[in-house]
Amino acid sequence: MPRAVWLLVIGMAVNVTGNSFLWPLNTIYIHDSLGKSLSVAGIVLMLNSAASVLGNLVGGSLFDRIGGYRSILLGIGIALLALIGLTLWHGWPQYVVFLIIIGFGTGIIFPAMYAMAGSVWEEGGRKAFNAIYVAQNLGVAIGSSLGGIVADYSFQYIFLSNTLLYIVFLLIAVFGYKGMSVQAGKRTASKPAKLSFKNNRNLRALIILSIGYLLCWVAYVQWSTTIAAYTQQINISLTQYSLLWTLNGAFIVLGQPVIQLFIKHFAKTLKIQMMAGIFIFILSFLVASFADAFAGFVAGMVILTIGEMFVWPAVPTVAFDLSPKGREGFYQGIVNSTATGGRMVGPLLGGMLVDLYGMSMLFLVLIGLFILSLFTTVSYDRGLTEGENEA
Incomplete structure (x- = not known):
């Protein structure tokens, strides 16, 4: 670098x-x-x-x-x-x-x-x-x-x-x-025609993608809120629960070479990378929904971490690719505020679902949110493709 x-x-x-x-x-x-x-x-x-x-x-x-x-x-x-x-x-x-x-x-x-x-x-x-x-x-x-x-x-x-x-x-x-400020907002590299800002297609694409990103964060944050409380109810200690997040951080840092190798050979586009990550998120919550012991939550956390390693870095990359010259910061602001919004809404939504309907319903709803985010990820650039074909 x-x-x-x-x-x-x-x-x-x-x-x-x-x-x-x-x-x-x-x-x-x-x-x-x-x-x-x-x-x-x-x-x-x-x-x-x-x-x-x-x-x-x-x-x-x-x-x-x-x-x-x-x-x-x-x-x-x-x-x-x-x-x-x-x-x-x-x-x-x-x-x-x-x-x-x-x-x-x-x-x-x-x-x-x-x-x-x-x-x-x-x-x-x-x-x-x-x-x-x-x-x-x-x-x-x-x-x-x-x-x-x-x-x-x-x-x-x-x-x-x-x-x-x-x-x-x-x-x-x-x-x-x-010394870096000179280059900020003054990109010199020419952008492909399909990423032009004509008719606000790029902004619409970013908003569609950000909706799915928000839904993913609403679900993800349950691991530190409702799922955390649930682990205490089934007699998993605070020390063991804290170990899950230690595992998460360590795996993200140490697992980079393996993830990058996988992306290089099997997820060659950012869209494929994000879709693969969302499918892995779904698998993580399926595993967590059936877990009744610490080992099950360890497996769920490992799978969750792999999913976030695919999705979280990809979204700001797409936002940067979509941004026109002089609007890079605005696009990153939308993406970051979306993630923060998911972390803000997620605990409230998750807590209400658990209080009213229980953990089983929570997991069903969260998996439904991931499925919706798959649709937004598949379709976010459709307007860009159509615009290119029209041209």
């Missing part, structure tokens, strides 16, 4: 490591330390996600207007100021206010990082976005594992650790990203 992409990868890993000190422990802190109900904690996290959705859209548009360097610095600055505030004042309701601001600031960063990765290494195609995806998961694995250890001493250290890592991220951005 080019040096610029390596700097983006390192920055993303540091960014997500810092975030991952905090987000897995938000509910515990709000409930246990601040004395609020789980319902209140859920509302707070939904507000944080809603702010991230807004930040994604703003960050994508800012990338196109002022470049990636300034957009990323703005997002880091907003998040860092809120983190400093959270370190000093983390009572109620200050915690809620700062958490919402953090969500907005970090939301600005992600689409700008993805758009910049695609802009500085266009010839790399999906490799640039896959590298950013792997960096995210490495950060999740490191941050979430260290966060529990740090929290055992004091939650104060959680806030401080997050703040310090964001200062490191700021330094990486200030000294490493400035």
Whole structure:
């Protein structure tokens, strides 16, 4: 990879490591330390996600207007100021206010990082976005594992650790990203005729694809919400459940050579790659629906991880390919806000389904969502193909 992409990868890993000190422990802190109900904690996290959705859209548009360097610095600055505030004042309701601001600031960063990765290494195609995806998961694995250890001493250290890592991220951005801003939103490579922006065909294609992406995230997030609660009911320990996510992060990092080899020989287009991943998602939830012991959930998680390795890096790659010159950030903002929206809606929908109809109905509905996402993935580029034939 080019040096610029390596700097983006390192920055993303540091960014997500810092975030991952905090987000897995938000509910515990709000409930246990601040004395609020789980319902209140859920509302707070939904507000944080809603702010991230807004930040994604703003960050994508800012990338196109002022470049990636300034957009990323703005997002880091907003998040860092809120983190400093959270370190000093983390009572109620200050915690809620700062958490919402953090969500907005970090939301600005992600689409700008993805758009910049695609802009500085266009010839790399999906490799640039896959590298950013792997960096995210490495950060999740490191941050979430260290966060529990740090929290055992004091939650104060959680806030401080997050703040310090964001200062490191700021330094990486200030000294490493400035030269990249020249290329952001100024792609020189000519785009194929079928990807022209005529009659907004590309934007319609992205919206159709994003609907399926949203549905996939609504289902995926159940592993950290409703399925997590279900594992406790069937006497799977918290330690064993946490091990599932450790396995997820490790498999994503270590399994890259095998996945890339498979994609090279059997999933040569991004559409095939995404469709294969969604089928694997369905298999994962089928396995989980019949699991009644830890081994079954391990199998389900391994299959789930393979599926996400196909789908998650492919969608931002398609968004970049669809984007016209000067709109790369806007398209990445749509994709990132869609994923965040799925993470926001998923826990509420899953909880209501389980409360009203039970786990069996939840799994049926989730598999139905994946089937719908298959249809959107198959059909998202149909208008582009028709436009090409008309030409």
